[in-house]
């Protein structure tokens with residue numbers, strides 16, 4: 001269980017990136033979902049002790065994170081959004097280097113862990129290739145492998161699927177599900193589908209604040225029976241959740257107590273609907 005209390009972060013230029021964050025996150029896959037600039041990376045960095053907060057508390061598995069950062073690092077695997085510049089070292093040599101940095105000093109233990117992680121991330125065949133030559137998907141899998149060194153109980157992954165093709169995304173999803181059994185994996189993304197595929201528990205963040213958090217069915221329940229899909233945008237009191245295109249044809253998702261127009265059909269509410277609802281002018285809906 002990860003508990004965050006009244007966490008706020010302000011950058012040196014005065015940008016208030018996080019405002020009074022309160023969250024309790026269970027073991028398993030947890031999605032942190034929010035638009036660009038919402039504060040996801042800032043929260044991830046604060047949790048990884050890389051961004052000192054103005055105020056607040058973080059507790060993980062009995063560790064007071066802000067007072068015992070070293071104890072947290074023993075339990076932490078972190079894949080940042082931009083996983084640095086790769087030196088021209090082989091995949092194996094780089095993992096060995098990182099294992100030493102993580103305090104894994106026993107040679108047999110190093111080899112066992114690295115071999116197992118290379119196998120898990122399907123990189124055994126390219127273990128001796130330079131990481132600089134890896135494709136985007138291979139790099140992300142390498143990033144997961146390095147984050148898993150030392151078998152951490154908390155894994156923080158900042159937009160791990162960004163820039164991956166569909167096959168690599170699926171491969172990464174399968175890998176994350178496989179490793180999520182005994183860990184808390186906090187996955188940040190603005191791709192709702194990633195969260196829908198992977199995370200039973202979600203926190204929605206917008207403008208530095210948590211706007212909702214909880215198990216996905218509970219987040220969707222209040223919208224069930226109120227979401228409609230229509231090829232036309234009716235000019236009435238329904239709230240527009242999203243407007244998208246399918247093969248160039250517009251599709252509107254609307255929130256309304258009553259059928260908003262003759263062309264609208266009732267649909268099951270999705271996490272995407274809840275996400276857009278939280279980003280929309282909810283006051284307009286409540287008033288309608």
Ligand SMILES: Nc1ncnc2c1ncn2[C@@H]1O[C@H](COP(=O)(O)OP(=O)(O)OP(=O)(O)O)[C@@H](O)[C@H]1O
Pocket residue numbers: 011012013015016017034035036037038039040041042043190
């Ligand atoms: N080093 C910094 N100095 C000043 N402001 C920053 C800094 N880093 C981020 N910010 C600002 O803090 C806010 C939150 O940024 P953050 O990168 O945490 O959001 P995000 O949700 O991860 O966005 P994205 O999805 O685009 O990566 C934004 O307004 C951003 O411009």
